[in-house]
Amino acid sequence: MMAIRPAWRVLLWPTIGAGVLLAVLLALGIWQVQRLAWKNAWIDQLRAAEVLPPEPLPAELDDPAPLAFRRFAVSGRFQHDRSVLLGVHERARRLGVFLVTPLERTAGDPVWIVRGWVPYEAPRAVPNPEGEVTVTGFLMLPERRGWFTPEDKPAERRFWAFQPDRMAKAVGLPRSTPFAIAAIGPGEEPPIPQRRPPMPRNDHLGYAITWFGLAAALVAFWIAWARRLLRDARSA
CATH class of the missing domain: 1.10.287 (Helix Hairpins)
Known part of the structure; x- marks a missing residue:
């Protein structure tokens, strides 16, 4: 012992x-x-919500967070002169960005619409519908900037993270919704909408x-x- x-x-x-x-x-x-x-x-x-019909987007949403990725339909007129470019995304081995345009509504603040993917070399050479349109898509919340997120270029209207306040300030938009509606649906010509809401990792x-x-x-x-x-x- x-x-x-x-x-x-x-x-x-x-x-x-x-x-x-x-x-x-x-x-x-x-x-x-x-x-x-x-x-x-x-x-x-989220998967259950995918099969539900889209709901009309309310004029006001006090707390959009619980409605992330839910499908909504919204009508209004695009303000094409206030479009911005968001992120960098590859599609079919081609580099591109998302074209984001505010939609002016008859009731409620303008809502950001992520219209879809456009080629990096000619991001604004796309059809711009005039008059009233109806967009169906999923609700997208603001994104946080990470440590390695590149700096935005507000003067060029290029942004790396979806931040509605910064984007609105860059394009001279007095106010906007604190979220976006990302268009979904078929399409092979830019801007190409997303097929479905992205599933979280x-x-x-x-x-x-x-x-x-x-x-x-x-x-x-x-x-x-x-x-x-x-x-x-x-x-x-």
Whole structure:
């Protein structure tokens, strides 16, 4: 017993540290499982909403966030002289951008319409319908700028993230909705609308497996290390 005690003293603090780290890894894994359940439920709701007929867009929306990706129909007149270009998107190996134009309504603030994909080299050489039009699409919320998001070019009306306030200021629009309607439907000529709302990424299962895998590896490493330490202490 006298020979084993020093080994247990050596084990004490590493065991406490490993226990804390194990708790953190397990907590992160459980959190990702919870996020996975939430994301799956949200995706199921989005898929269910896809088959529903579009609703008329209300004149005012106090809280558009719960309605993200829901389908709406809105009527009005395009303000083509206030169009902007958004992001960079590849289609059939061609580089392009989204053409975004405010739609003036008889009731409510102008609403941004993501009309569709246009080629990068000639983004504005597209038909511009005059008169009243009706657009069907999904509700798109503002986007956050990331650390590596390039700088916008308001003077050229080119933006990398959908931020309604910045876009409205750049084109001299006094006010606009804090969301957009992204047109969906068939079409092969620019601006080419999207076929369907994009589904959010769901990587939570992979993250959960990673955290639980690290926790299992930590336990296996600690067991192997502790057994070796105790074996060496007994043979000393």
